[in-house]
Every structure is written in structure tokens, then in C-alpha cells.
Amino acid sequence: MDAVEEIKPYKDSTFAMMLAAQARGHALYYFQQQDLWAEDGIAMTACQAITVSDTAGHYFALDDAISCPLHAFDAILMRKDPPFDMEYIYSTYFLDMAVAQGTLVVNPPNALRQVNEKFFITDFPELAPPTLISQDIGRIKAFISAHKQAVLKPLDGMGGKGIFKMTQGEPNTNAILEALGNGQQTLMIQAFLPEVCAGDKRILLVDGEPAAHGLARIPSDADFRANLAVGGRGEVQPLSARERAICEAIKPRLQALGLLFVGLDVIGGYVTEINVTSPTCIREIEAATGEQIADRLIAKIESMVLAG
Numbered sequence: 001m002d003a004v005e006e007i008k009p010y011k012d013s014t015f016a017m018m019l020a021a022q023a024r025g026h027a028l029y030y031f032q033q034q035d036l037w038a039e040d041g042i043a044m045t046a047c048q049a050i051t052v053s054d055t056a057g058h059y060f061a062l063d064d065a066i067s068c069p070l071h072a073f074d075a076i077l078m079r080k081d082p083p084f085d086m087e088y089i090y091s092t093y094f095l096d097m098a099v100a101q102g103t104l105v106v107n108p109p110n111a112l113r114q115v116n117e118k119f120f121i122t123d124f125p126e127l128a129p130p131t132l133i134s135q136d137i138g139r140i141k142a143f144i145s146a147h148k149q150a151v152l153k154p155l156d157g158m159g160g161k162g163i164f165k166m167t168q169g170e171p172n173t174n175a176i177l178e179a180l181g182n183g184q185q186t187l188m189i190q191a192f193l194p195e196v197c198a199g200d201k202r203i204l205l206v207d208g209e210p211a212a213h214g215l216a217r218i219p220s221d222a223d224f225r226a227n228l229a230v231g232g233r234g235e236v237q238p239l240s241a242r243e244r245a246i247c248e249a250i251k252p253r254l255q256a257l258g259l260l261f262v263g264l265d266v267i268g269g270y271v272t273e274i275n276v277t278s279p280t281c282i283r284e285i286e287a288a289t290g291e292q293i294a295d296r297l298i299a300k301i302e303s304m305v306l307a308g
Contacts, residue, residue: 002079007270029073043098044067044070045070070094073098084117114257119155129190131188145168152189154181165192201237207254211239215235219230260300
């Protein structure tokens with residue numbers, strides 16, 4: 001995961017998973033990307049036993065670091081936030097070595113490499129808004145012209161970073177496209193969905209089964225982006241029939257890939273992203289509804305470890 005001292009425990013989903021695992025009697029160990037290495041064919045880590053507490057202030061305590069092979073763990077949760085860069089890829093190679101020796105990794109390293117959180121929606125065009133993925137500036141401009149308004153985003157980011165809304169005839173079109181790689185970076189361009197004003201809903205799935213409620217991230221008056229990281233507010237809402245149908249349609253593919261914990265982003269009945277690296281919003285949904293999403297995930301991991 002990322003640095004534990006820098007998380008916001010009241011809203012951090014990794015912290016929710018840690019609390020749930022600890023409550024179920026598991027020993028927890030913490031490490032970051034830079035703590036991994038491989039030597040003589042064995043993937044290793046410098047890790048620290050960690051205990052967590054759902055209290056303000058002192059929410060974690062760490063023991064001294066020890067060195068151990070990754071395959072010493074029954075399960076490893078890969079919860080490093082994007083960007084999905086080459087260092088992220090290298091981390092999945094270490095985790096592959098643990099998988100080969102019997103450790104369960106959630107989400108699986110091969111699936112993390114296969115599934116780009118933006119690109120994956122192209123497997124479900126009937127569930128997604130009109131979408132173009134391209135570097136070609138002329139093609140991008142033509143798409144914007146055809147749909148009047150569009151949202152542009154890089155394929156490797158999170159939290160609303162680098163996302164632009166563009167309108168046909170926008171005088172800053174060239175400047176924005178230059179800032180987004182000037183034709184040298186592959187972008188996702190989606191038709192703008194005005195329904196975003198009612199919320200960009202995060203739906204969490206454990207082994208393909210959705211929680212009963214999602215978190216609608218509602219944009220502020222000053223921004224079209226609904227991400228909580230850029231000022232959107234969260235409103236917990238039950239899933240609609242359309243949203244449940246989306247989950248059911250995507251479920252077989254998630255299960256085939258072994259993706260145990262996934263977050264869908266849905267706007268106006270269309271899925272816009274399928275988040276697999278470190279989807280969040282557990283804490284907000286659990287606080288509002290009493291659902292035990294993190295506990296469901298840990299229980300599923302337990303059953304898989306026991307099944308071998």
C-alpha cells in the first residue's frame with residue numbers, strides 16, 4: 001500500500017480492510033513497493049507487523065522491520081494507488097513469484113496488468129457511453145465535434161487528475177490537447193454525460209457481487225468532476241435496477257480474471273470506469289448503511305486460502 005502515516009483512516013478502504021482482517025483474528029504485515037526485492041529466485045520483503053485502531057489520532061502501531069519471503073504470507077492485498085507506471089508493473093512481477101509459490105494475491109498481478117481501469121470498458125460497449133481511445137488529435141477533435149461535449153482523461157491516473165471537459169469550438173482545444181501529450185499520449189475521450197450532476201456512483205463488488213448501496217460522488221458548483229479528491233461530495237444511495245444489471249453483466253468477466261475487489265463508476269446508467277487497483281469508498285458506504293463490505297472481502301479471501 002502507500003505510506004500508512006499519510007492515509008486518511010476515516011475514508012481509506014485499505015484501512016477498512018485492515019480493521020476487518022484484524023477483527024477476524026489475522027496477523028497483519030505492512031510494506032510498500034520499495035520494500036520488495038528478489039534474490040536467488042525468491043521474492044522478499046522488508047515488512048512490519050502492524051496493528052490498527054479505529055480511533056482518531058493514533059490509528060496504527062508498527063513493530064520493527066523484519067525480512068521474509070512473500071510466499072510466507074497466506075494472502076497479500078495489493079493496494080498501491082495509481083499511477084499505473086513501470087514501477088507498478090515491476091511490483092506485480094514480485095507478486096507473481098509469490099503466487100507461483102502458493103500465496104493468494106488480491107487482486108491478482110496478472111489481472112492488474114491485463115485490466116486498465118479506463119480501457120477495460122471497451123469490453124462492454126453496450127454498457128458504456130460513446131468512447132474513443134486514441135492519440136490522434138484529428139480523430140479526437142472529430143469525436144468532440146460529433147458529440148458536442150466530451151471528457152478527456154489519461155489512461156493511468158486517478159482522483160480526477162488530468163481530466164478535462166471540452167466543448168465543440170472550445171478556444172482552448174489546442175492548448176488542452178498539447179497539455180495532454182500533444183498527440184504523443186493515448187487518451188480516453190467519452191461523450192459528456194450531463195447526468196453527472198446527479199452523481200458519479202461508485203459501486204463496490206466482492207467476487208462480482210455488488211454491495212447494496214453505492215456512493216454517488218456529486219460535483220461541486222465550481223467543477224464538473226465528481227471525484228471526492230477535487231471537492232465532490234458523497235451521498236450513499238441504493239443501487240438502481242439498471243446498476244444491478246450492469247454488475248450482473250460484468251460479473252462473469254471479473255470472476256474469470258480472479259478480480260475479487262472492484263469498483264465500478266456509473267453515471268446516468270453507463271459504466272465509465274472499472275477500477276481494479278485500489279478502489280475506495282468502503283468507509284463511507286459502511287458508515288451510512290452498516291453494510292460490512294470489508295468483512296465480506298476478508299471472509300472471501302479466507303475461504304479461498306482454506307480451499308487451497
